Amino acid sequence: MAETTGHLPGGATAASSARNLTGALVILLLAFAPQLVELLIALAGLIVPLSGRGPLQVLSAHSGALTQAIPTLVQQAAGGSRIALSSDMLLAVIYTTPLLALALFTRLARIRAPQDYYGGVALMALALFALWASSDLQGMRGFSFGPGIAPRMLGVLLLGLGAVVATIGVIADGPDIMPYHWRGPLFVFLAILTFAVAIRPLGLVIAGLASFLISALGSSETRWGETLVVGIALTIGCALLFPYVLGLPMPLVPRFLVP
Structure with missing residues (x-):
């Protein structure tokens, strides 16, 4: 009975749902990875003196950024003023929020080619992180030429490529996740x-x-x-x-x- 359950439609649906939940949790963890790393560094600073913010400051800054980044961005864009967000808000807008949306989509979607889909998501996460990490470089805003122009171009290209690969994983049948x-x-x-x-x-x-x-x-x-x-x-x-x-x-x- 246990051997045949996986071949039944209900068993296949349950396995797919469990896999989607695991994938969504992994993407969720990836979305908050920079904040968690900073929090761990701040906690280590309680033992070994390190420069930077304390744990409570890290939690307060990032939680505030997650709730205020999108409204602040919309308000500045609607007012016609120059968009100026803090580093924490840029992290929330450029990196964390898109991955949160991907985590929700992963939980709800029917993924037909897991290897393609999660590979595309990994490329998108890498591109989003690169765009955020280089957001303070000259050339990353507007069309001014500077050291940020190459990360911006490569990040956008990688983001688009990852989106195409992930989309193929949703609309076309393909292989399951292979051993890593x-x-x-x-x-x-x-x-x-x-x-x-x-x-x-x-x-x-x-x-x-x-x-x-x-x-x-x-x-x-x-x-x-x-x-x-x-x-x-x-x-x-x-x-x-x-x-x-x-x-x-x-x-x-x-x-x-x-x-």
Whole structure:
């Protein structure tokens, strides 16, 4: 009886509903991930002195932002004034609120291709986070050219791509969620972290090439001769593009080599 229940329509509906609930909870947790991280840092500050807001300040600021961000945005837009929101409100508007809507949709929708749908949602969450994290960079508002223009363009493109993939997961039948492999995402994350830490002291040339080679460790099929050639070519291209073409103040070589 237990073996045949999953093949009955009622059993399939129950399994789909449970899967949707789990997916909605995961998206809900993802929606509040930045706030939870800041709260954990604030709690750690009670033990080890750290600069920043205390736990009560974090809770008060983010709860107020969630309730006031949308009304404030509508009021400023209706009044014709320049939109100026705090960082907490921008987080609520750009990142948290769209993911809350996705969590609600996930709970109610009939997802026909879970792998496509949740993959698209992951891309959308990454794009929304990038748009929020770079919202204070010049070029992110209006059409002014600056360091924020690239994150804005890539974030919008990734958001649109994720929305298309998620939509396919709703309207077309497809595969269920496959087993997850951590190697690729792990080394890509380490590559991004390496670039963020090394760009200032070591410069774009070393940090960029090192990040590319670390990300190549994410695949067991990497051919290191070809990878090294591609990495050097991309590094040269970035060294010409960012400092000279875009005019971004990015160091090219380590600090100790600069007179």
